[in-house]
Amino acid sequence: MTYAVAFRELTLGYDRHPAVRRVDGEVADGSLTAIVGPNGAGKSTLLRGVTGDLRPLAGHVDFGTCTRNEIAYLPQQSDIDRSFPITVVDLVAVGLWSEIGGFFGLRAAHRAQVDDAISAVGLTGFESRPIGSLSGGQIQRALFARLLLQDARLVLLDEPFLAIDAKTMIDLLGVVRRWHGEGRTVITVLHDVETVRAYFPETLILARDLVAHGPTAEVLTAANQFRARQMCEACVGPPHDCGRDAL
Amino acid sequence: MWEALIQPFAEFGFMRRAMLGCIAISAGATPVGVFLMLRRMSLTGDAMAHAILPGAAVGYLVAGLSLGAMTVGGLVAGMAVALLSGFVTRVTALREDASLAAFYLISLSLGVLIVSTRGSNIDLMHVLFGTVLALDDSALILLCSITSLTLIALALLFRPLVLECADPQFLRTVSGLSAVTHFTFLALVVINLVSGFHALGTLMAVGIMIVPAAAARFWAVSIGGLILVAVAIAIVASGCGLLVSYHFGLPSGPAIILAAGLAYGLSLTLGPVGSLAAPVLPRRNVEA
Numbered sequence: 001m002t003y004a005v006a007f008r009e010l011t012l013g014y015d016r017h018p019a020v021r022r023v024d025g026e027v028a029d030g031s032l033t034a035i036v037g038p039n040g041a042g043k044s045t046l047l048r049g050v051t052g053d054l055r056p057l058a059g060h061v062d063f064g065t066c067t068r069n070e071i072a073y074l075p076q077q078s079d080i081d082r083s084f085p086i087t088v089v090d091l092v093a094v095g096l097w098s099e100i101g102g103f104f105g106l107r108a109a110h111r112a113q114v115d116d117a118i119s120a121v122g123l124t125g126f127e128s129r130p131i132g133s134l135s136g137g138q139i140q141r142a143l144f145a146r147l148l149l150q151d152a153r154l155v156l157l158d159e160p161f162l163a164i165d166a167k168t169m170i171d172l173l174g175v176v177r178r179w180h181g182e183g184r185t186v187i188t189v190l191h192d193v194e195t196v197r198a199y200f201p202e203t204l205i206l207a208r209d210l211v212a213h214g215p216t217a218e219v220l221t222a223a224n225q226f227r228a229r230q231m232c233e234a235c236v237g238p239p240h241d242c243g244r245d246a247l
Numbered sequence: 248m249w250e251a252l253i254q255p256f257a258e259f260g261f262m263r264r265a266m267l268g269c270i271a272i273s274a275g276a277t278p279v280g281v282f283l284m285l286r287r288m289s290l291t292g293d294a295m296a297h298a299i300l301p302g303a304a305v306g307y308l309v310a311g312l313s314l315g316a317m318t319v320g321g322l323v324a325g326m327a328v329a330l331l332s333g334f335v336t337r338v339t340a341l342r343e344d345a346s347l348a349a350f351y352l353i354s355l356s357l358g359v360l361i362v363s364t365r366g367s368n369i370d371l372m373h374v375l376f377g378t379v380l381a382l383d384d385s386a387l388i389l390l391c392s393i394t395s396l397t398l399i400a401l402a403l404l405f406r407p408l409v410l411e412c413a414d415p416q417f418l419r420t421v422s423g424l425s426a427v428t429h430f431t432f433l434a435l436v437v438i439n440l441v442s443g444f445h446a447l448g449t450l451m452a453v454g455i456m457i458v459p460a461a462a463a464r465f466w467a468v469s470i471g472g473l474i475l476v477a478v479a480i481a482i483v484a485s486g487c488g489l490l491v492s493y494h495f496g497l498p499s500g501p502a503i504i505l506a507a508g509l510a511y512g513l514s515l516t517l518g519p520v521g522s523l524a525a526p527v528l529p530r531r532n533v534e535a
Contacts, residue, residue, distance in 0.1 A: 051420060073420050084285060084413040085468055094410060097421040102407045130468065131413075150421075 004029045004066050004154050004185035005050055009059035012042070012049040018057060019045040023210045027187060027202075029065040032180040034200035034216070035189045036225075038232040041206045043189040044076055047156045050187070065153065066185070072152035074143055076159045076189070082132045088142050089127045092118055095149025117145040120178075122171055137168035144175050155179055157188040161195070173199055196220060207231035255493045261380050262489060268382045268390050268446045269485030269503065272455055275394030276439040277481045278401055278474045280456035281463065283436065285470070286412045289457050294351040295433075296440045296453040298328035300358030303444065308365050314385050318441050325437035328354050330430075377448030379489075379499045386445050393442040397435050404428055409470065447500040454504035455481055462511040465518025465525075480510045 003026035012020040020042035027033055035043045048054040050061055051073045080091075093106060093114045100106060106114070118124055121141040131139065140160065147155060157176070161169045176199070179186050190196050196203055196216060203219045205211040207228035212219040256262045283292045302324025306316035332347040339346075382390070401408070407428040410418040419425045436456075443452025463477035488503030517524050 053419075071420070075416055078414065079416050080414045081412060084409075085470055085473070086409065086413055090409075091414075094406070094417070094421075102422065102424055103403060146417075 002029045003064040006062040011058040012045050013057050021209050025213045030183045031202050033187045033202040034196040035204045037206040038229050042208050070153040072147045072150040073156045087128050092145045095146035117148040121145045137164040155186045264382050265379045271390040271394045273481030275397040276456040277459050277477045279439050280460035281473050284460045292453045297355040298351040299325040304358045304361035321441040329433045375448045377446050377500050379446040390442050451500040458507040462514040465514040465522045
C-alpha cells in the first residue's frame with residue numbers, strides 16, 4: 001500500500017511540552033481519513049506538523065506520493081480579517097497561487113476555473129460581494145472554493161464544519177467526497193462521530209498518543225473512544241500540556 | 248480668486264517646489280498609509296515616525312543639515328526599531344504594541360537628547376516641523392525617487408501584501424513571500440516617513456500618511472478606490488495648506504495636516520460609506 005503521508009515516532013509540541021507523542025502510522029494515498037479525539041488530544045497539532053507549520057520535537061513526517069508543496073490546508077480558526085475590503089472572487093482566486101503567483105493576472109481560463117469553483121460550493125451570484133458581508137457558512141463555502149482551486153494532492157481540514165448550518169455542511173461534505181473520488185488524500189479533524197461514521201472510511205483516534213488507526217467501522221468503537229477520554233483525563237499536567245483545545 | 252489661489256504658485260518658485268514635494272509625498276506615503284490603516288497599524292506609523300528621530304539626529308551631528316546623512320540615519324533608526332520590536336515580540340512574552348512603544352520612546356528621547364546637546368532650537372524645529380517651503384533640488388529629487396520606488400514596490404507586492412493583511416496564514420502556506428512582504432512594507436513605511444520628515448518634519452510626516460487614508464474610508468470600498476481617494480485628498484489638502492500658510496503666515500506642515508483633518512471631518516460627517524450621515528443618505532447599490 002502506498003502512503004501519502006506517514007508519521008514516524010512523531011512528537012510535536014509547544015515550548016518543548018509535547019502535545020502529540022510518538023505517533024506512528026501511514027495515511028494511505030487517496031484515502032479519506034477523520035482524526036477524532038477529546039479536546040486537547042493534539043488533533044490540530046498533528047495537522048500543523050504535516051503542513052510544516054510546527055517542527056517536530058522528535059521523529060518526523062514522511063511524504064510518500066505527495067510533497068509538502070502539494071498540500072492545501074484549512075485551519076480551524078482562520079485569521080482572515082473579514083473587514084478587509086476584498087470580494088469573494090479575490091478571496092477564492094488566490095487558490096490559483098501556484099499558477100498566477102504573486103504578480104500575474106487572471107487569464108480567461110483562470111477566470112472560468114474560479115467561476116466553476118464558486119459554483120461548485122453554491123456561491124454563484126456572490127462573486128463581487130465583499131467578504132465582510134458573508135455569513136460564517138458562506139465564508140466557509142468560499143474557503144472550500146479556494147481549496148478546490150489549489151488542486152492539491154493532500155487536503156487537510158481542521159474542524160471545517162464548526163458553527164455552520166446543516167445545509168452548508170452537507171454541501172461541503174459533497175466537496176470532500178468529490179476530492180476523495182478524484183483520488184486525492186483528505187485528512188479531516190472532526191468531533192462529530194456520526195458524521196465520521198457516515199462519510200469517512202478511515203479514522204485515526206488521538207489522545208496525545210495514538211489510540212487507534214484503521215477502517216472506521218473497526219476503529220471507532222465505544223471502547224476506543226472511552227480509552228481516548230481516559231488517556232486525556234489522565235494527563236494532569238499544566239494546561240499547556242493537555243487543555244489547549246485550539247492547538 | 249485667481250490672486251488668492253494661483254498667484255502664490257505662479258509668482259514664487261518656493262511655492263511651486265513645495266507643492267511638487269507635497270504631491271510626491273502624497274502619491275507615495277498615502278497608499279502606504281491606506282495599507283497601514285487596513286492592517287490596523289495606524290498608530291504604528293506614528294510610533295515609527297518618532298523612532299526615526301535619533302538616526303536623523305546622528306546624521307545631523309555627523310554631517311550637519313545634510314540630506315543624505317539624515318536620510319540614511321533615519322532609515323537605519325526606523326528599521327532598527329521595527330526589527331528589534333518584531334524580534335522581541337517573537338522571542339519574549341511581550342506583545343508587539345508594548346515592545347514597539349518601548350523602543351520608539353527610547354528612540355525618541357535619544358533623538359531629542361542628541362539634537363539638543365549639539366544643535367540650536369532652530370535645528371530642532373527643522374527636524375520636528377520640516378521645511379516644506381525650503382525644499383532644494385536634491386530634496387525634491389529624493390522625495391520623487393522615494394515615491395517612485397514606493398509605487399513600484401507596491402505594484403510588485405500588491406497581491407502578497409493584500410493577502411498578508413487579509414489572510415496571512417494562507418500566504419504562509421502557499422508562498423515564502425510572507426516575511427519578505429512584511430519587511431518590505433515596514434521599509435516602505437520608514438522611507439516614506441523619512442521622505443515626509445524632510446518636508447513636514449517628524450511630527451507631521453505621519454499625518455499625510457494616515458489622515459487622508461482615514462478620510463478615504465468614508466468614500467470608497469475597494470482598495471484601489473481607497474488609494475485614489477486618499478491620494479486626491481492628500482494633494483488637495485497640501486495645496487490648501489500651503490495657501491493658508493502663505494496668506495496667513497502660518498507654519499506650512501501643520502496647515503497641510505489641518506487641511507487634511509478638515510477633509511477627514513467632512514468625510515466623517517458626509518461621506519457615503521459608513522459616515523454619520525450614511526444612514527440617512529439615499530442608499531447606493533452596494534449589494535453587488
